Amino acid sequence: MRYVRAVWRGLALFAIGPLKPVFAVGSLLGIAALPWLIEFPRPLMGLARRLAGEWSGVPIPVPYQPKPPPPTPGPDGLYRSADGRTLYKTAAGPAFGRYYTWVMSDLATWRDLGWLVLDPVIGGAIAVLPAALIAFGVTGPLLLRTNVFIGLVSIAVGVLIAPWMLRLHGLWTRALLSPASAAAIVRARAFGWWFANGQIANSRCFAIGVQSLLVIPLVPVYLLALLLGPLGAPVVVWSRWLPNLFRMYGRRWSELDLPRPYLPVSGSSWMDRERWVLRDPATWRDLGWLIFQPVIGIVPMLLPMTAFCYAMGGLIGPGLFDPNGSQWVGQLYGSRWLALVGGVLLVVAMLALSPPLVRAHSLWSSLLLRPTAKAMMLVEREELTARVEQLTETRTAATDTQAAEVRRIERDLHDGAQARLVAMGMTLGAIEALIDQDPAAAKALVSKARDSSASALAELRTLVRGIHPPILAERGLADAIRAIALDSPLDVQVKAALDGQLAAPVESAAYFAVAELLTNAARHSGAERVWIDLRHLDSALRISVLDDGTGGADPSRGSGLRGIERRLGTFDGRVTVSSPSGGPTMVTMELPCALSSPKTSTFSATD
Structure with missing residues (x-):
């Protein structure tokens, strides 16, 4: 009875094989663009683990990392990204970032994908072999006119090896669906970094190729603007946004030094602006770049994504999942298996080619877009x-x-x-x-x-x-700001991370700037709460003042903010105001300075 049951269980395992390609496609889509689809096949893997334990006697623990908790707002009511650099008003942005990092960094995600692709071939063959031998033994003498003795031997072998094949199938399943070893985790992380780097570079190649198409209509507009003289100067200046976009790509993606080389505006008349545009060498270097960019940036940069999509959709996909495919889709030299191998190799080649291709394009752009001496x-x-x-x-x-x-x-x-x-x-x-x-x-x-x-x-x-407030000289900037926060009618929270003492003039300027902002918040913003954050980063004092008021603050319409700009401008300081209508208002001040005499970071709040 045990042998017969093993045969039927092997057939059942083989029967669920056609579902695995569908789930594999879902995983691939999840990895490419929709991370939520990565969890779609996990119930099938859970069933495979349970059957491996119950039918094959091979228990397989669940290998997935725990799902990250939902993001929580900070004391200012805003949500932060994992690195703390980006603020969100809702939890959707940081929740997506946490989810994507979770599924992509989990080694079980990639092991599941490998099992979905390989198990229909390897695991399916192992599971169905006993039933196939029995079927051959029964039908061989009737349909193929084989020897009856051979048929009986085939049936006997199929029945006898069924439990062993079932056990082997469980071991095969455990090899991929069990938690990975430490060495496998290291190798997987290296592969994940390579795959992610290649996929990102592939997307960048595609972005460069698509945006290079914009150059084609821009070239005649640029040339016509140069011929129009004073009337075309504003069009030439407007057209610089596209070369500047590719300069930014070179700086961010290839770490090349590509500053904007344009001369500052000189003069205010139409003729002055024309002379300014025409005598700028960057005007003519931009023109040369615009002429050659369609040749350099369209076909070569669109090739990786085109080949990648063709390999995934034209070779690998139909070669595995479409038994009735045409002669040119899913086949290579008449073979679907050769198409599978060729598609995988093409995907690997495009992922490996994309990073150096992005670098090469940035180097090409730097030849013309980099300023001359x-x-x-x-x-x-x-x-x-x-x-x-x-x-x-x-x-x-x-x-x-x-x-x-x-x-x-x-x-x-x-x-x-x-x-x-x-x-x-x-x-x-x-x-x-x-x-x-x-x-x-x-x-x-x-x-x-x-x-x-x-x-x-x-x-x-x-x-x-x-x-100069005495508390500023005695206790430092952080405690002085806490003192004015305690005197404020608003609910003010102060967070300070200053590991040293600031110069007295800088402390005085920062103190009175914060005092002015608290006064403005109490008088004009309708705010109830204010958050003040003081940090020393990159050789500069950074102060952020955030309130939950109605917003609408504009330095051009108020003497208070202009006074702060003038006060901090003496120290090469900068003031950035973000105050959309409806709030909140955030004022960020940066003052270049150094620290001395270490102090302890503290946190306080007023009730």
Whole structure:
């Protein structure tokens, strides 16, 4: 009975074989574009593992990595990518990134795909062999007129080897569907890196090829714009977006130094703009690139993706799954098996060819799109001139700001503390005159003088805090910002990661900039919560202030943000404002500076 049951079980395992190519296609689609399809065949692999344990006596543990938890928002209500560099308003973006990383980095994903492709041939042959021998023994003497003795021997052999073939099928299944060894994981990661790198490069080749098609209609437009003179100068400038796009590809994909080589605008009239465009060497180098790019960038760059898709869909697919395919699809020299081998080799060749092809195209682009030495000298001279003008402007702004600050201090001293001190002197004179004649009146004046001295002291302290807050000098920037956060009517959270002390002028500028932003948030944004983040990255102090207000902040319409830009511009600082209508508003400030005297990173929040 055990032998007969093994025969029928082998037939059952063979019968589910036609389902595996369908699931293999789903896995391939998942790897190529739709990661959710990668989980589609896993119930079939689960069934194979269970049957291997129950029928073949070969238990196979489940090898999959646990699914990642759903992303959670940070304290600012936004979601972050795995590297923390990208912010999302919803969980869809980071959830997709986590899911894709999970399925693609799991070695079981690739082992499942290998089993789906190979098991219909190898596992299916092992499982069906006993039933095939029995069928030959029964039908051979009747249909093929073979010897009856041979038929009986075939039946006996088929029955006797059935349990062993069932056991062998279970061992074969375990070889691919069980958890991988440490060495296999290392090899798989290396293969996964190679495959991912090749697939990414393949997609980049396709993007370059498709976008190179845009050059064909752009060339006559570019030439016509050059012939039109002053009227065509704006069109020439507009056409630079495509060469700049490929310069960006060269920098990001091949790490080549491809800066934008265009000269800064000189003059404001139509004729000035024409002379500026025509005397720029990059204008003519762009024209040469546009003329040759269709030849270099279309056919060679579209070849990898075309060959890859043909190998996957024209050779491998029909060769495995379409028994009634035509003579030219799914066959190579009349053989579907040769088509399978040729398709696999073609896929491997295209994945290996794509990275050097992307590099070669970037090198070609650099021949014309990279600025010449003369152009770089002109650009550097123009940049130096612009830099001198910027420094002159910031120095003038700093001088004006300093003069205004001195005038403010003089005004506050004259109208505030000085006036109170003069009043105190007059009150003390009156006390001296009345102390013998009317002690009660003199006592009342003493009380008034004491109140005036307290008011003068409070005004002096306020004035000192406006110049340089004592807590800033004593405790540093992080604790000083926490102090103003505690005084704010909003719910402010402060996170600081400063492993050292900043220069006093930088701390002062950052402190008053944050104070101004908190004031703006409380007065104008309608916000309830504010998040402040202080970090020192890449030799620069980076401060982010995020609020949940209504947004709409615009530096061109408000003196507060412009004042912050002028204050930080003295230190070559930058201010970036992101404030869409409806919020939130994020202001990012960067100040080049160094750190000294290490301190501990801390976190605090106001209730």
